[in-house]
Each structure stands twice: as structure tokens, then as C-alpha cells.
Amino acid sequence: MASSTRRTSATCWCARWPGSPSICRPMRMPDMAEGEVSGNAPALEARGLHKRYGAVHALRGIDLAVWRGEMFALLGPNGAGKTTLFSIFATLLKPSEGTAQVLGFDSVRERVAVRQRMGIVFQEPALEGKLSVRDNLHLMGLFYGLSSRAAKTRSAELLVTLGLEDVAAREAQKLSGGQKRRVELARALVATPEVLFLDEATLGLDVDARRLFWAEVRHYVSAGGTVFLTTHYMDEAEPADRIALIDHGQIIALGSPQELKNRVGGGVLLLATDDDAQAAAWLREHGHHPEISARGVLLVASEPAAVLPEVLAHLPVRTRRAEVHEPSLEDVFLKLTGRALEDGNGKPAPRAQGGQP
Ligand SMILES: Nc1ncnc2c1ncn2[C@@H]1O[C@H](COP(=O)(O)OP(=O)(O)O)[C@@H](O)[C@H]1O
Ligand SMILES: [Mg+2]
Incomplete structure (x- = not known):
């Protein structure tokens, strides 16, 4: 991925986040192909994380490290705490106890620095429906502080790599579900983030659309990016380098897909x-x-x-x-909890407070 120099912009997309001032500052993104990987420093790290929503104890002591360049999946049933943990890492929610760091920055005290370096795809649509696909990407580039020229160049690149050239001029609201998700991914990648957050990013898509989406995510990882994704579909977690199984706010198993399956015997x-x-x-x-x-x-x-x-x-x-x-990952979950992983109803879990812009 090419290096790019960012500029401060007057309006910032991140100002849409609750309680957030504009965060765009001049910065230089690292060239991930060359890499600024500092030893084995984790890309994400959680220590003793708890989150309570009133009487609901959604996270119950999460300790976790996600390595740079890793595709990491948080797999668990609806209500397990995935969006809550995701939202804390992505600076959208404060923990009740404990700390979360992204690329060495504290997700509460240094959220500006975290947001500058991350891309995010939410479970729910966040596109500007009346704008064309091309303008959605361009606008996001500007929000991130890219020059108009750099935003256009980067948008054009992404339209090609994500197979969106044919629909570039179409209003986002007139796309198919799979196309919309790919535009969301393109938007998240427009400023060449170091970490990509994906929360149930392909919920409701058909198999072909999911395959295309994940192929692009893998492409991003192979270029040196770090991915933190949540899902309750075992087949989406399967290509990850490592998977954390989460249930009732606790990580009940952690390892590569094969290591987890070996636990079943x-x-x-x-x-x-x-x-x-x-x-x-x-x-x-x-x-x-x-x-x-x-x-x-x-x-x-x-x-x-x-x-x-x-x-x-x-x-x-x-x-x-x-x-x-x-053994499948489903069998692992069943063996560890006595319950099935996928509820099969495809319903999204309740949304974390303030969790979406
Ligand atoms: N804003 C909220 N207020 C109260 N409870 C919440 C809120 N957000 C999530 N929860 C509860 O916290 C638990 C974890 O939710 P969530 O992190 O959304 O799970 P998942 O993403 O794994 O489906 C669930 O019991 C959910 O009902
Ligand atoms: Mg969720």
C-alpha cells in the first residue's frame, strides 16, 4: 500500500461519533508494505476489561492481544459481548474497568490517535444513500484529511480492486446488499488504515457476496494490515489466523482454527x-x-x-x-458451552450504547 500524506480538514467524519470533536490532524500513514512493525508489539491489547450496562455485565474480564498483521476473529453467539468489545477497541465506548490499547494508544485517552489509524465497517449501513459510490469514497477520503486529488486517486484504485467500477456513478442507495457492503469496505480502506475493524460486516449477504468481501479483506491482510472482526458465523471466522471464542462476556478459548479444533479431539x-x-x-x-x-x-x-x-x-x-x-468450530463451541453457536435466525444482537455513528 502506498504511503500518503494527510492534511487537516475542516469537517471531519469522526465528528459524527458521539461526544467527539473533529480528530483529523496532519499525519503520515506508514507504508505497510515496508512495515513499521515494531517487534512483537500487539496491534490491539485489552487488560482486565469489564463493561456493565446497568445490571448487565456484558464483558467480564477480557485479556487479549492481537498481533500486527494478524486477521483476528471474535466468534460467539448473539449477546456474547462482541460488539461491546469491538466498540471499546474502536473508541466508541468506554470500559467500566480495565484498559484497551490500539497500536500502543489508549482507546479512551488517545482516541484521536486511534481513530486516525483505523478503518471501520459497522453491522449497520453507514453510506450516504443519495451520493454516488465514487462520491461516498471521495468524501470519506476528505473527512480523513486526504487532499482532494489523493482522495480521488485512492477512490479510483479501490473502485477497481473491489470490482465497483461499473457502479461508481450509481447512488449508493440503489446498490445490491453485496455491493453496498463492498462500498463500506472501500470507505473503510480509503485512508489506508493500519487496523481494520469489522463488526458482523457481512450479515445477511449471500454466499457469493460474502466470498468477494472476504477475499478483499484477505488482500488487505496480505498487504500488512491488521483485521479485528466479529461474527457469529463459524465459516467467517475460519480463515482468520486466530480466533477468540467469546461467551457471556468471557473469552472461553483462543487459538488458531486448528488449535481450537484439536481441543475437541x-x-x-x-x-x-x-x-x-x-x-x-x-x-x-x-x-x-x-x-x-x-x-x-x-x-x-x-x-x-x-x-x-x-x-x-x-x-x-x-x-x-x-x-x-x-471437528468444526461449531463443535468446539458446543463442546465448551453445551450450546449451539449459530442461532440461525440471523437477527442482529442489541446495539451497544452510542456504538454507531
Ligand atoms: N446499550 C446497552 N444497554 C444495555 N445492555 C446492552 C447494551 N448494549 C448491549 N447490551 C447487552 O450486553 C450484552 C452484550 O451485547 P453485545 O456486545 O451487543 O453482544 P454481541 O455483539 O455479541 O451480540 C447483551 O446482553 C446485550 O443485551
Ligand atoms: Mg454484535
Whole structure:
């Protein structure tokens, strides 16, 4: 990514954030290809973070480091605390206790410095609907303090790389859902941020649109950027370098996708039966530790294929389908919490206070 010099602008997009003064200051973005990576200093760091909304204890002691150049996913069910943690890192919310740092800057005391170096895509649309795609990007560049010429050049580059050239002149409100999300991503990238925050950024998109979106995010990471994303879809977390599983405001597991799956053990036997509760009870009586999920009865075993014949022969209920597979992130979550990760209703979680501009 090319270096660019930023200028102070009179109007600042970040002034749209609650209680925020204009934050744009002259600054020089680092060339991420050359890198200003200082040793192993984390890009994001949380220490002893708690967040309470009145009686709701949304974050219960988060300690976390995200490394520079890492694609990091926060994966958990609706209500787990993802948007709350995301909003604290992204300077949109103050913690009740503890500290959060982004690129060495405190997310409360030095939020100006943090905002200058980050790009963000919210769960909810933030485009100017009446403006063209090109103008949305150009405007965001100006808000970030780029010169008009630099903003135009950068917007033009992003229109090409994100496959938006054909719709560049179209009003943002007339785009498809997938196109809108790509414009949101382009806007977040227009000032070449060092950290990109994505909160459930592809919620509601079809598979093709999600694939295109994530391909661009990976492109950004391969150029040296750091990504912190939240999702409740395991397949979106899967390409991340590391994943933190979050549940009830606590990180319950952290590691690469493979490390997390290794925690489950050998493999998974999934049975769809006429009576899953009875099947699970029988399995328990015979020394197994089954979990019941929406997909059926799930049994983790070092060699699930070896268990299958005995189970099929003796289970007192009819088995409609039996399947053996490698552990998935869904299985990891189920094993750790006894509950399913994806609720399947696609409903967004309640929004954190002041969390969106
Ligand atoms: N502004 C708020 N006021 C009260 N409770 C909130 C607020 N924002 C979030 N919560 C609660 O905090 C918990 C975590 O919410 P959130 O961080 O949005 O979870 P997620 O993004 O994982 O769905 C949930 O119980 C949610 O209802
Ligand atoms: Mg959320």
C-alpha cells in the first residue's frame, strides 16, 4: 500500500461519533508494505476489561492481544459481548474497568490517535444513500484529511480492486446488499488504515457476496494490515489466523482454527434420530458424553468411525442419518458451552450504547 500524506480538514467524519470533536490532524500513514512493525508489539491489547450496562455485565474480564498483521476473529453467539468489545477497541465506548490499547494508544485517552489509524465497517449501513459510490469514497477520503486529488486517486484504485467500477456513478442507495457492503469496505480502506475493524460486516449477504468481501479483506491482510472482526458465523471466522471464542462476556478459548479444533479431539459422530433425547440418554448410560444440538446428537470420540457400528446396532431409537466428520468450530463451541453457536435466525444482537455513528 502506498504511503500518503494527510492534511487537516475542516469537517471531519469522526465528528459524527458521539461526544467527539473533529480528530483529523496532519499525519503520515506508514507504508505497510515496508512495515513499521515494531517487534512483537500487539496491534490491539485489552487488560482486565469489564463493561456493565446497568445490571448487565456484558464483558467480564477480557485479556487479549492481537498481533500486527494478524486477521483476528471474535466468534460467539448473539449477546456474547462482541460488539461491546469491538466498540471499546474502536473508541466508541468506554470500559467500566480495565484498559484497551490500539497500536500502543489508549482507546479512551488517545482516541484521536486511534481513530486516525483505523478503518471501520459497522453491522449497520453507514453510506450516504443519495451520493454516488465514487462520491461516498471521495468524501470519506476528505473527512480523513486526504487532499482532494489523493482522495480521488485512492477512490479510483479501490473502485477497481473491489470490482465497483461499473457502479461508481450509481447512488449508493440503489446498490445490491453485496455491493453496498463492498462500498463500506472501500470507505473503510480509503485512508489506508493500519487496523481494520469489522463488526458482523457481512450479515445477511449471500454466499457469493460474502466470498468477494472476504477475499478483499484477505488482500488487505496480505498487504500488512491488521483485521479485528466479529461474527457469529463459524465459516467467517475460519480463515482468520486466530480466533477468540467469546461467551457471556468471557473469552472461553483462543487459538488458531486448528488449535481450537484439536481441543475437541479426534472426530465427531453426528446422529439424527427419531428421539434425540432418548438416544443421548442411552449413549450416556454406555459411557459416552453426547451433546444435543439442532443438528442432532453429537458425540466426540477419538475414533468416531470405530464407535459407529456398536451405536447403530444397539441404539434403542431409529437412526435416520449418521455422519462422521472432523471437528468444526461449531463443535468446539458446543463442546465448551453445551450450546449451539449459530442461532440461525440471523437477527442482529442489541446495539451497544452510542456504538454507531
Ligand atoms: N446499550 C446497552 N444497554 C444495555 N445492555 C446492552 C447494551 N448494549 C448491549 N447490551 C447487552 O450486553 C450484552 C452484550 O451485547 P453485545 O456486545 O451487543 O453482544 P454481541 O455483539 O455479541 O451480540 C447483551 O446482553 C446485550 O443485551
Ligand atoms: Mg454484535
